[in-house]
Amino acid sequence: MHATPVHRPLTLDNAPALAELFAAVEAADGTDEHYDADDLAEELGDPRLELTQDSVGVWSHGELIGYAKATGLPDATDVHQVHVEGAVRPDARGRGVGADLVNWQVARAAQLHRERFPDLPGEAHIPIHAPNTTKRDLYQGAGFEARRWFFDMRRPLESDEIPVTVPAGGLRVVPFTAVYDEATRLAHNEAFRDHWGHTPSSADRWRHGTTGARSFRPDMSFLALDGDEVAGYLISHEYDADTAMTGIRECWIARLGTRPPWRGSGVATALLTTCLRTGQEQGFHRAALNVDSANATGALSLYERCGFRTRHTWIGYVRPL
Structure with a gap:
């Protein structure tokens, strides 16, 4: 009983x-x-x-x-x-x-x-x-009804050489620093404004779940700057519990975005390859991320070109209230 x-x-x-x-x-x-x-x-x-x-x-x-x-x-x-x-x-x-x-x-x-x-x-x-x-x-x-499909993707970091890429127009890719934290939050809200299911991140939520999280890795996070303006960003995390269980160091790319005025200039590719090369240097075994399969900015094809392959599929279910 x-x-x-x-x-x-x-x-x-x-x-x-x-x-x-x-x-x-x-x-x-x-x-x-x-x-x-x-x-x-x-x-x-x-x-x-x-x-x-x-x-x-x-x-x-x-x-x-x-x-x-x-x-x-x-x-x-x-x-x-x-x-x-x-x-x-x-x-x-x-x-x-x-x-x-x-x-x-x-x-x-x-x-x-x-x-x-x-x-x-x-x-x-x-x-x-x-x-x-x-x-x-x-x-x-x-x-609840199925509305959207998302892929968990992985890329090994231990074997091949990753090319150096730079964005067009004189943009610089630099390591993330806290002085750009708020500008990065606003850049993220702008970059994902028209994406399915996106709701803007408040300052409290951004600090709690993104740059203030214990898993946040600023040394694996990068910004694309046009002068002093954030044109794009890549935010990475590393989860101790995952490493302890699997023995594999994984760089989780939690957020990657380009603000609309700078799209088409290679910002996302430069940020991604910089992260992957740095991950190799720091001893990570692989990189991973989650992507909306219907992302309108071509994120899925970018990740596939950079060597990521789908490991898991998640389905977004929605119910009207």
């Missing part, structure tokens, strides 16, 4: 239990994602989250067997998005825990939407690993 699960909001103190849950899920689902307690404490500290209302953990016999979160984005123009996530420990699946968590996500997402942007259309968004058909069926049953 299984004990009746207890549902209660997550707290920062639950990060170790959440890390154990994530490890069990990864062992079963094979997404190549590894997190430690510090990573998850940082995620739980997201300034957009109010844990007492925006999260739930499912406990059985004192162990965390499932969780869910709903993060309402603070800004909206045409559509208000709420990003949801959740997982169930493999040995606790098939008992209705997942269905309960999906129902909670939909209800909380709808509430966040009513509270913040009731006059706009609302959507709940979740990425689902393409091979996970059980999770897909669960969300489709709750009204």
